[in-house]
Amino acid sequence: MFSDEPFETRLRLALRGTSAKALVALFGELTGEVPSPRRDARMARVALELAERAGGREAERWFLTGYSYARTARDPEVRARAERLRERFSSWW
Numbered sequence: 891m892f893s894d895e896p897f898e899t900r901l902r903l904a905l906r907g908t909s910a911k912a913l914v915a916l917f918g919e920l921t922g923e924v925p926s927p928r929r930d931a932r933m934a935r936v937a938l939e940l941a942e943r944a945g946g947r948e949a950e951r952w953f954l955t956g957y958s959y960a961r962t963a964r965d966p967e968v969r970a971r972a973e974r975l976r977e978r979f980s981s982w983w
Contacts, residue, residue, distance in 0.1 A: 897932055904936075910943050927963050934959035934968045938975055953979050 904912035917936045923929045937956030941949050953975060960972035 901932075901935065905939065910940055913940050913943075927965070930959045930963035931965040931968050934963055934965070934972065938968075938971055941975060941979075950979060 900916060904916050907913075913936050917933060917940070920929060920933045920936065934956045937952050937959060941952035941956055943949075944952055957972045957976065960968045963969070
């Protein structure tokens with residue numbers, strides 16, 4: 891998996907929070923980066939985490955976003971997580 895210590899530290903801190911606000915903010919910051927497989931893997935990780943935390947339509951929206959980025963990132967770990975989460979949203983397939 892791609893690793894970037896400053897990002898990993900910020901992601902760990904965001905994951906510890908009780909609110910999804912920090913993750914949404916982190917996702918927003920990532921949209922400003924130049925598109926690359928590394929950025930797409932990061933965006934997938936954040937979006938899939940938000941999908942797991944959210945409910946209803948919001949969870950579906952984050953899942954579809956994360957799944958899409960996981961596919962373009964071509965990161966095996968992120969893709970595997972997206973495929974596992976896909977079972978939760980089986981009505982989409």
